Amino acid sequence: MRSSRALVRAIVPLAVAGLVLTGCGGGGSSKSSNPGGSSSAPGAPASSAAPAPTTDPLTGLPASNGGVTNHPVYIAKIDNTSSSRPQYGIGDADLVTQELVEGGITRLAVFFYSKLPEKAGPIRSMRLTDIGVAKPLNARLVTSGAAPVTLNGLAKAGVKFIDMNNPNVRRILDGTHDTLHSVQANIDKLGASANQKTPARPEDFFDWGTDADFTGTIPATTVDTKIGNAPGSNDIWKYVGGKYVLQNGYMDPGSVYKPDTVIALTVKTSIAPYKDPAGNPVPVTHFEGKGKAVIFHGGKALKARWSKDGVEGLPKFTTKDGTAVKIPAGHVWLALVPKGGQSVSAGSVTWHK
Secondary structure, eight states: OHHHHHHHHHHHHHHGGGGGGOOTTTOOOOOOSSTTSOOSOTTOOOOOOOOOOOBOTTTOOBOTTTTOBSSOOEEEEEEOSGGGOSBBSGGGOSEEEEEEOGGGOEEEEEEESSOOOSOBBOBOOOOTTHHHHHGGGTOEEEOSOOOHHHHHHHHHHTOEEEOTTSTTEEEOOSSSSOSTTOEEEOHHHHHHTOOOOSOBOOOOSSOEEOGGGOOOOEEOSEEEEEOOOSTTOSEEEEEETTEEEESSOOBOTTSOOOOSEEEEEEEEEEEEEEEOTTSOEEEEEEOOEEEEEEEEETTEEEEEEEEEOTTTOOOEEEOTTOOBOOEESSOEEEEEEEOOBTTBOOOEEEEEO
16 A cells, blocks of 8 residues: 555655646546557557546546546544534535544544635544544644544554644634634635645545446435534434435534535544543544445445554445445535444444335
C-alpha cells in the first residue's frame, strides 16, 4: 500500500500540465502519430505512464484539476450533540465519518478537500480512532486538542494535526454556543497557508464506480444507524430526491450535507488507557481489519463485507461471493458501528421501505 501511494504522488506532478488535454471520461490521450495508435517507433517498448486523473479522490466526481491541489486533506473533528447546534461548514464536505466517543455519543470526522469552508465547527478533540481515519490519506486533523495518550499515539503513527496554536483554529464567543463548543476553524485559510510545495493528489478513498455498478436490490428508503447508546445518538436517514437526508441532525440549515450514499461498517472497539474528565471510559474504534457492511444507495441496500489493510489501508468492499464492490461516485457518510464488547455497547443498522 505504501509503495502504491508513493507512485500516485510521484506521477501526479508530471501529469499536471496535461490535465487540460484530458476529458472527464477516464484519462484521455494525445493524438497518435501512426495508424496503430502508438507514438513509439516500431519495436520500442510501450509507454507505461499512467493517465492523468480526472476525478476528485474523495468523491469520484469529475474535477477540472483532476483532484490535484497545493494543500492536504483536512479532517475537522466536529461535535455531534445537541450542544453543537448549529454545526458549521459540513455542507462543503467531500466525505463524513461518524465515530463513537465516551458517554455513548458520537463525533464527526469531516473531510474537506475540493471545497474549503471559511467556518467549520464546533471543533472538538481527537481520539486514537482518528489514526485509522486520517492515515490512509496523510490528512491533517483539525482539532481543539487531545489527551496525552492520544497525542503520543498520533505521534507514533505519524499523523499530523492542526490545533488552537494555529490562528485559524480559535475560540469565538459569539453567543451561538457555550464556551466548550465555541471553537471554529477557517479551513479556507488553512489551505491558503499550506506548505505543500509540490501539487499532489491523494489516492482515491474508495474504488469509485457509477450508479449502474451498484447491485443493491433491498428496498431501503429509511435507514437507522445506531453507533452510541446515549439517548438520541442514533441517526435516521430518509431517501429524498436522490439524496439521503438526516432527520435528526444538528447542521446549519445553510450548510447541510446530503450524501448520495450511506455506508454502515461493523467495527471492533476497545478501551483507551485513560478516562475522560467525567470518569467515563474512552472507546477506541479500530478502523482496520474486516467486517460486515451495509451500503445504501438509490433507496436500496446492499449487504457486503469490508476490509482495510491496517491503519494505512483504504477500505475495500466485496459481496458474499467475493465480487468487488464499487461505490457510486458522489458524497458518502461512513458510520463506524461498534461490534460491541469490553465496555462498549453493540450498535445496530436497520432499514425499511
